[in-house]
Amino acid sequence: MSKIIKGPSTRELMEQMARESEHLSINDRRDFLRKGVVAAAGMAATTVAGSAVAAQVNPANLPPNEPTWGKQLGHGVVEYPYGSPSQFEKHVVRRTVPWLTADSIASISMTPLQDLKGIITPNGLVFERYHGGVPQVNPDEHRLIIHGLVERPIIFTMEDLMRFPSVSEIKFIECPANGGMEWKGAQMEALQFTHGMLSCCEWTGVPLKTLLEEAGVKPEGKWILAEGADGAHMSRSIPLEKALEDTLVVYAQNGEMLRPEQGYPLRLLNPGWEGNTSIKWLRRLEVGDKPWYHREETSKYTDLMPDGRARKFTFVQETNSVITSPCPENPMVKPGFVEIEGIAWSGRGKIKQVDISFDGGVSWVPAKLKGLVLDKALTRFSLVTKWDGQPWLLQSRSVDETGYVQPTLRQLREVRGGNSIYHKNSIHTWKVAPTGEVTNVQIT
Amino acid sequence: MFKSLDSKQMKKSLLAIGLGAALAFTGSIAQAGKYGIGDTATKDQIAGWDIDIRPDGKGLPAGEGTVEAGESLYEERCATCHGLFGEGEGRWPVLAGGEGTLTEERPTKTVGSYWPYASTLYDYIRRAMPFTAPRSLSDQQVYDITAYVLYLNEIIEEDFVLTKDSLASIEMPNQDNFFVDPRPDVKNVRCMKNCADPKKLKIAGTLRGITPVGHFVEGADAPAASHDAQMEQEQHKEKARKATLKGETLTSHGSAGAASLSEMALAGKATYEGACKVCHGSGLTGSPKVGDIDAWAGRIKQGMPILLDHAIKGFSGDTGVMPPKGGRVDLSDKQVEQAVSYMVESSQ
Incomplete structure (x- = not known):
């Protein structure tokens, strides 16, 4: 319909070249694609600057001089009644890959994992996933209805919900498409884009079990349909067992009320399960005897296998891990002491162990788990070592409390092929060059 | 933010009396709520929001949808994104075609080639479409558009009348090809030494230039970091390309400040x-x-x-x-x- 005629986008060129190079061996294919990109897009070679946002340093503010801020007064209390990060942290933001989706209203952004410390994601940096944009919901006009196969259908106000005894739990939330752009090959040049559909917060709310007991689930009730109040009216079928086990109806994150992006004033949280089941702007829970097979559990969020059949209700986010320092955004500074750091998580429970390889998975050494090790939460790991300036093929491999070991990409591809889109939790590789540059590579 | 409502509590105790009577009547074993928080939802309140449809037809309203009525509605409300024949415009979802592609390198997953149930189509159109005006279609219009999209996929004939019963009876081509998640499906072991032959490691690099990495890579010619900027960039490149073809220099059009x-x-x-x-x-x-x-x-x-x-x-x-x-x-x-x-x- 549009009269705008588009030249081939970079993506289209890439796809075309990927098709043309399918018969080549992996090494030849890589060369072909590299050369092809340069020829087709006329691109200049890129150089790593360490950080394009590297601060400009004024020697007048360095010892022995008294810096500017030591010779004047700063702003007073409540000049900023709600505080923001330092002006020098402006690069720490969510980012998206625009060609992934048709529009920003039904799209996804990624958390800047490369800049975060500890295991808690600050509220303003939690990754976003909207199917119809962020609604601005007035909490006084928001209602949650529980109905269907229950003894007493109930309508709750926010005030009602906040009267129930509350719980606060630290849980990760991850989109099942995290890493999904790399099933067929490495194509994301930054940690934020390979793993950033992932966040971890302290969530406060009421166990769904409490609310279901209040309504009284009839014996034939086996599934729950959760539905949002946004324009997408996002809906998913949740098995009753999960609802009774650990699902929360959440109104706060990291100590304050939910952000609009995260479902203000009310959302579901299914710990350890694919993020889209944690319905935001939650307005309705219907108890039924069968699943509903709605769009987001048939057309989407099902996993296509090589034989053309597809897996459904692939809820759990299996264990995964990634090294966050170094990474493409945080290259090696110089030879010598280095702390290798990263995060590991599992939708089946706690992280038991993380190992690190410097040689692409030939040999491994155990890393240390740092700080809190919690059920279905991000867990930070660390290994202090020395870098002698030689190239590394750096990997991390997590093991969760069920004994499941994070798989290799080859193992996943052997079973699932390359069309799955979701649930790619394979061991990730960063190539560290003698220059300190860190790039995303795949080892098969 | 939340006001205390004395009248609501009064209403609650009145409702509790009614509830006790209802329980006695049905002979239910369910216990009354432990906390007694929340009003009983009325039938009307539930009916307004209870929009979901199931494969067995549960939830479908009364009505009859036809391909003929759906055609004009589809062209008016849907075709701008999904294409006149369901082929999809730009990056918007393709609705029709794709049969037999699910085992191919680039499968086309459409209503006809992939979706297991026709009910999902009615449910989704009713809850979320058209994208820019969700919940604006009448139940009747949803029936008509559903019929037309099924027709585009050659799942129903032109004269098929879509009703509560007939919709639930439709068998979709890919219905039997979904199975419940069998994971864990791979078993790695925690090997520590000699886990792979270093000579056999194949290392594939990243395709460069398709991720927005301008924030840390100097001179990276990557797509811009937002949808608007991406579109702008693509349009600017296209204009520049056309201008070059004509031997002109591109004058930049700034929008009004x-x-x-x-x-x-x-x-x-x-x-x-x-x-x-x-x-x-x-x-x-x-x-x-x-x-x-x-x-x-x-x-x-x-x-x-x-x-x-x-x-x-x-x-x-x-x-x-x-x-x-x-x-x-x-x-x-x-x-x-x-x-x-x-x-x-x-x-x-």
Whole structure:
């Protein structure tokens, strides 16, 4: 319909070249694609600057001089009644890959994992996933209805919900498409884009079990349909067992009320399960005897296998891990002491162990788990070592409390092929060059 | 934020009496709520929100949908994104075709090739479509459009009448090809030494230039980091390419700055951002993109009264369809006028 005629986008060129190079061996294919990109897009070679946002340093503010801020007064209390990060942290933001989706209203952004410390994601940096944009919901006009196969259908106000005894739990939330752009090959040049559909917060709310007991689930009730109040009216079928086990109806994150992006004033949280089941702007829970097979559990969020059949209700986010320092955004500074750091998580429970390889998975050494090790939460790991300036093929491999070991990409591809889109939790590789540059590579 | 309501508590105790009677009548074993928080939801309250449909037809309203009625509705409300034949415009979802592609390198997953149940189509159109105006279709219109999309997929014949019963009886081609998650499906072991032959490691590098990494890679020619900027970049490149072909130099068209906007236009900025930008910000569905002087010139020439009339009442043009008030019938005529002024003044 549009009269705008588009030249081939970079993506289209890439796809075309990927098709043309399918018969080549992996090494030849890589060369072909590299050369092809340069020829087709006329691109200049890129150089790593360490950080394009590297601060400009004024020697007048360095010892022995008294810096500017030591010779004047700063702003007073409540000049900023709600505080923001330092002006020098402006690069720490969510980012998206625009060609992934048709529009920003039904799209996804990624958390800047490369800049975060500890295991808690600050509220303003939690990754976003909207199917119809962020609604601005007035909490006084928001209602949650529980109905269907229950003894007493109930309508709750926010005030009602906040009267129930509350719980606060630290849980990760991850989109099942995290890493999904790399099933067929490495194509994301930054940690934020390979793993950033992932966040971890302290969530406060009421166990769904409490609310279901209040309504009284009839014996034939086996599934729950959760539905949002946004324009997408996002809906998913949740098995009753999960609802009774650990699902929360959440109104706060990291100590304050939910952000609009995260479902203000009310959302579901299914710990350890694919993020889209944690319905935001939650307005309705219907108890039924069968699943509903709605769009987001048939057309989407099902996993296509090589034989053309597809897996459904692939809820759990299996264990995964990634090294966050170094990474493409945080290259090696110089030879010598280095702390290798990263995060590991599992939708089946706690992280038991993380190992690190410097040689692409030939040999491994155990890393240390740092700080809190919690059920279905991000867990930070660390290994202090020395870098002698030689190239590394750096990997991390997590093991969760069920004994499941994070798989290799080859193992996943052997079973699932390359069309799955979701649930790619394979061991990730960063190539560290003698220059300190860190790039995303795949080892098969 | 939350007010205490004495009257509500009073109502609650009245309801509790009614509830006790209901329980006695059904002989249910369920216990009364432990906390006694929340009002009993009325049938009317539930009915207004209970929009879900199941494969067995549960939830479908009364009605009859036809392919014929669906065709014009589809062309008016759906085709701008999904294409006249369900082929999909730009990156918007493809609805039809793709049969037999599920085992291919690039499968096309459509209603016909992939979706296991026809009920999902009714449910999804009713809850979320059209994208820019969810919940704006009547149950009848949803039946008609559902029928037409099934027809586009050759799942029903032209004379098929879609009803509560007939919809639930439709068997979709891919219905039997879904199975419950069997994971864990791979078993890695925690090997520590000699886990692989270093000579056999194959290392594949990253395809460069398709991720927005300008924030840490100097000189990276990657797509811009936002959808708007991406679109702008693609359009600019296209204009530059055409200009080069003609041997011209590209003159850059800056959009009008806030300083030059009229009061009317300034007042319309918020409406534009909230209601119009989804299409007019990117040129989606054939709409004239704000700032695209060429696209707007002919339209502006028609004069404000005609532009405004089209915006308020809707209009079918050569490049696409403008629904009445862009599907946002909640907007006042004044708000639409302000938004149109904003778009016009930003595009000349």
